[in-house]
Amino acid sequence: MVIIKTKDFILRPITLKDAQGYLECHQDKDAKRNFMSIPKNLREAKKEIKEGLNKEKITWVIEVKGEFAGFIHLELNKNPKYKHSAVISYGIHQKFRGKGLATKSTKAVTDYGFNILNLKRISGICRTFNKASARVLEKAGYKLEGILRKNKFKDGKYLDDMIWAKVK
Numbered sequence: 001m002v003i004i005k006t007k008d009f010i011l012r013p014i015t016l017k018d019a020q021g022y023l024e025c026h027q028d029k030d031a032k033r034n035f036m037s038i039p040k041n042l043r044e045a046k047k048e049i050k051e052g053l054n055k056e057k058i059t060w061v062i063e064v065k066g067e068f069a070g071f072i073h074l075e076l077n078k079n080p081k082y083k084h085s086a087v088i089s090y091g092i093h094q095k096f097r098g099k100g101l102a103t104k105s106t107k108a109v110t111d112y113g114f115n116i117l118n119l120k121r122i123s124g125i126c127r128t129f130n131k132a133s134a135r136v137l138e139k140a141g142y143k144l145e146g147i148l149r150k151n152k153f154k155d156g157k158y159l160d161d162m163i164w165a166k167v168k
Contacts, residue, residue, distance in 0.1 A: 001058060002116070004108050011060035011105060014052070014071060018061050019045040021068025025091040034130050035091070062092070062105050069096040072105045074113055074122070085121040086113055090136075102133075106140040114168045123165040125151075137164040 004011040014022070023045035025031060026038045039045040052059050056078050062070040070092035077085045088109060092102050106124075113119040124142055126133035138144070142164035150158035 001060075002112070004060070004112060006104065006108060008064070008104060009069065009101060010063045011072065011108060012063055014049055014059040014061050016046050016049055018068055018071075019049055021061070021093060022049060022071060022091075024068075025070055025093050028094045031091060031094075034127055034133065060105075060109070062090075062096075062101055064096065064101070067096075069093050069101055070105070072102075072109050074109050074117075076117070076119075084119055085123065086117075086119055088113075088122050088124045097132075102136040103139045106136055110140060110166060119168070121165055121167045123163055125161045125163050127152075128160040128162055134162055134164070140166070142166045 001013040003013070019042055023039050023042055026035055026045075031038075037048070039048050049059070052073070056076045058074045058076070060072050061068055062072060070090060072090040073088065075087045075089070077083055088106060090102050090106060110122055113122050123145075124137045125148070126137065128147060134144075143166065145163045145165050148161040148163055151161040152159040
């Protein structure tokens with residue numbers, strides 16, 4: 001898998017050694033509201049990372065000055081009718097939020113998807129209450145396509161999601 005270098009950060013392939021940072025990205029109150037699956041301990045974080053190491057899902061670590069600042073996924077669609085598309089998702093470590101890393105890494109991975117993988121469509125999904133994630137997608141050039149009402153069920157409640165997409 002490719003390494004993407006920018007002046008602010010490096011996107012490098014995730015490894016099992018990144019499990020602690022990956023776990024921490026999922027543990028604060030805001031993150032727990034937004035993710036459907038939350039590893040509860042280091043063993044579960046390693047299991048999620050290991051299960052994600054396949055060719056349909058590319059996961060990079062967002063690294064700033066040698067520190068784990070977050071992660072970003074590009075999940076390729078394995079259905080031959082939709083192989084031109086992927087879904088992007090990300091998580092930023094609490095101490096690195098508000099610095100533009102999610103937007104910059106989303107732009108970098110989107111460029112990689114369009115220019116290297118020859119994708120035609122990349123979408124991102126976030127909860128309607130997750131204004132920060134919606135702003136990331138908007139600033140990265142994605143357009144809001146609609147609201148998926150009662151799209152997820154978590155903790156006894158139905159959740160609405162926004163679907164954003166960028167096409168080439």
